[in-house]
Amino acid sequence: MQTTHLPGRGLVAAVISSIGICYHGAHALVTDRLYLDLGRVLRNPADDPTMRYRTGLDDDVYAHVLKTPGALTLINRTAVQLRALADEVSMGRLVRLTVACQGGRHRSVAAVETVGRLVWEAWGGAYGAGIEHHYADHPGRPRR
Structure with a gap:
């Protein structure tokens, strides 16, 4: 699992995770209040064979995902929902968002990176955020 911590002056208030739902046990990771499946x-x-074995952390793969019609609208709405939920929970409790796609290497990774940064920037560094990629380092999922 790859993790990034976006520091803040206060506690970590949100953890945003990417998963690949095609992996055995991935559904056990979905215990969160917010869940977004990007699969369809x-x-x-x-x-695209040139991107298949890379991840949403690679600049061109990231850009490819975000250029999908409607992607930025969906990601921005998700960030707004996460911030709103964080405002409602008591101080010191984590808000969690899980973003899924088939393999957990491309779409969910790019979306999680973007949502995490949007939420963290909106907080102005007042709170920290954690970003987790559970399957980004796994080899590409088997093609059916």
């Missing part, structure tokens, strides 16, 4: 919403970079 955003185009899949894995369909």
Whole structure:
């Protein structure tokens, strides 16, 4: 698992995770208040052989995902929902968001990176945020 911590002056208030739902046990990771499945919403970079074995952390794969029509609207709305939920929970409690796609390497990774940064920037460094990628370092999922 790859993790990034976006520091803040206060506690970590949100953890945003990417998962690949095709992996055994991935559904056990979905215990969060917010869940977003991108499987049929955003185009899949894995369909392009030049991107298949890379991740949403690579600049061109990231850009490919975000250029999908509607991607930025969906990501911005998700960030707003996460911030609103964080405002409602008591201080010191974590708000969690899980973003899923088939393999957990492309779409969910790019979306999580963007949502995490949007939320952290909106807080102006007052709170920290954690970003987790559970399957980004796994080899590409088997093609059916």
